[in-house]
Amino acid sequence: FRYGPLFRTSILGQRVVVSSDPIVNQHIFQQEGEAFQCWYTESSIKILGENNLNGQQGNAHKYLRNLFLDLIGPENLKGELVHEMDKNTRDRLSSWACKDEVEVKEELEIMVFKLAAKKLLDFDEKQVLELRDNYKFIKKAFISLPLSIPGTALHAALQGRKKAKKMIKCAFDARRLSKENNLDFIGHLLKEIEDKGTILTEEIAADLVYILLFAAFETTSTTITLCLKFIHERPKVLEQLKVEEHQQILNDRVDKDCPVTWKEYKSMNYTHMVSSQLLF
Numbered sequence: 001f002r003y004g005p006l007f008r009t010s011i012l013g014q015r016v017v018v019s020s021d022p023i024v025n026q027h028i029f030q031q032e033g034e035a036f037q038c039w040y041t042e043s044s045i046k047i048l049g050e051n052n053l054n055g056q057q058g059n060a061h062k063y064l065r066n067l068f069l070d071l072i073g074p075e076n077l078k079g080e081l082v083h084e085m086d087k088n089t090r091d092r093l094s095s096w097a098c099k100d101e102v103e104v105k106e107e108l109e110i111m112v113f114k115l116a117a118k119k120l121l122d123f124d125e126k127q128v129l130e131l132r133d134n135y136k137f138i139k140k141a142f143i144s145l146p147l148s149i150p151g152t153a154l155h156a157a158l159q160g161r162k163k164a165k166k167m168i169k170c171a172f173d174a175r176r177l178s179k180e181n182n183l184d185f186i187g188h189l190l191k192e193i194e195d196k197g198t199i200l201t202e203e204i205a206a207d208l209v210y211i212l213l214f215a216a217f218e219t220t221s222t223t224i225t226l227c228l229k230f231i232h233e234r235p236k237v238l239e240q241l242k243v244e245e246h247q248q249i250l251n252d253r254v255d256k257d258c259p260v261t262w263k264e265y266k267s268m269n270y271t272h273m274v275s276s277q278l279l280f
């Protein structure tokens with residue numbers, strides 16, 4: 001960068017500080033909500049909605065964050081999520097085998113989005129692909145002029161947001177009509193909405209699901225793509241991951257095709273270390 005890793009500039013008419021220093025960035029993330037407050041561009045707020053998780057502050061933010069973390073916390077991770085992520089990953093990798101070329105970022109977006117939409121809304125594959133189409137303009141509009149007229153990136157993203165939220169609310173209605181008592185994510189949300197002492201409304205809940213799906217669609221797939229890129233560039237690290245750790249786990253199994261267990265996941269010390277070093 002012309003001015004070094006830390007400098008002030010103006011983006012879309014707003015003064016900002018840009019940092020590419022990993023130590024500074026890590027400190028900012030660690031101090032979020034204390035020394036630093038989360039901030040987004042006007043366009044991104046319109047896309048994500050003012051009621052979304054990132055737009056909430058103080059106790060409201062903590063409430064919504066804890067609601068989400070309760071459903072993806074260690075207990076659920078141990079019980080179901082690890083197995084589901086393992087199966088989803090295996091299925092996607094198997095589908096790559098018959099292709100001459102693979103657009104890794106695109107494929108990972110589909111893989112992660114499919115798992116997230118299934119987990120959050122209990123959608124089938126057809127519904128997942130339809131819902132994902134409504135998110136495809138977000139990336140271009142996230143940092144754009146806050147001008148919503150036909151032909152602009154923001155207008156396309158807002159139209160996609162409108163359609164996506166309609167699908168999410170339809171999922172809420174379908175669950176209510178089914179009268180199922182399944183306390184999965186959507187069941188838990190609807191139960192919270194009906195609680196008289198909650199701040200959660202159907203509109204806030206729909207925005208919460210919308211932003212969580214966006215995080216799965218973009219952030220997670222980008223992180224995994226970067227991990228794969230960095231590991232590919234370090235053949236010694238890749239070899240150690242495969243032979244010394246993952247192959248050893250397979251050798252210790254009675255059933256070689258069984259899903260990854262929580263115990264196996266926790267034993268991947270080198271894998272966790274590599275992931276942390278590559279990303280931070």
